[in-house]
Amino acid sequence: MAKPLSASKMVEILRAEGLTVHEVRNWRTHNRNTKGPWGPVNGVMIHHTVTSGTEASVNICYNGYSGLPGPLCHGVIDKKGHIHLVGNGRANHAGLGDSDVLRAVINETRLPSDNEADTDGNRHFYGFECINLGDGKDPWPEAQKEAIEKAAAAICRHHGWSERSVIGHKEWQPGKQDPRGFTMDGMRRRIADRLKGGGGGGGKDPDPKPQPKPSYEPFPGSAFFHPGQNSPVVTAMGRRLVAEGCSRYEEGPGPEWTEADRRSYAAWQQKLGFTGKDADGIPGKVSWDRLKVPARRT
Structure with a gap:
């Protein structure tokens, strides 16, 4: 369990991970905190939007729609791999999910099958909506997948979590299928590789052989x-x-x-x-x- 990130710290750690971050309107105070608690936080949840187009998708995630007010997540990840921050606090993204899954996330153990909807996920998870139609045909550019990896790794690194604290919506709430188009196990392997300092792994297992540390030119002033x-x-x-x-x-x-x-x-x-x-x-x-x-x- 952890205290939620402040807005400024969220921007800081995402940019430190090498991400391009866009701050959308009044996102720093945009939340659903009047409708329920926010935190302690336990993990990161990945979704797809079932929309196309960056501007339209970001607007929907910021505003919400009839019956489900925004923000619908904390950040929107577009096809170019940019992060659009739309909410800070409780967001309408996770809904009710399985308490056994939450327990596994907290303990960072293997996820059980999600067969119940008895626990408030909006309280416990950061949420990232990724722009994709979710039809199994809309492509996932590598830049977008790398941004998912980087955003999740940045939050996990800050809180001291492993890749097991990152789940898909489909692993939380019965009947959900997002994100569709890549496997969460593959994404978790990428995140694990990045947390170990190896950068993106393309879903492959990390190379067990020690690699020479790259040498970079120090800042000359x-x-x-x-x-x-x-x-x-x-x-x-x-x-x-x-x-x-x-x-x-x-x-x-x-x-x-x-x-x-x-x-x-x-x-x-x-x-x-x-x-x-x-x-x-x-x-x-x-x-x-x-x-x-x-x-x-x-």
């Missing part, structure tokens, strides 16, 4: 990045920006710090969710560490 600076670190940074889809280069990148480097880095900061002065294109430590620029070999 914001003052390092100025007109006239010439360093292989700038080239390595530029190559990583290109790999992340943030290139604003017409040629290069090269070792000299240029306006193209600044604009490319600003695109990276924006991709991480930074705005204003935090997205001016001058590297800061948080964004630099997330870029993972390979260290120079000596």
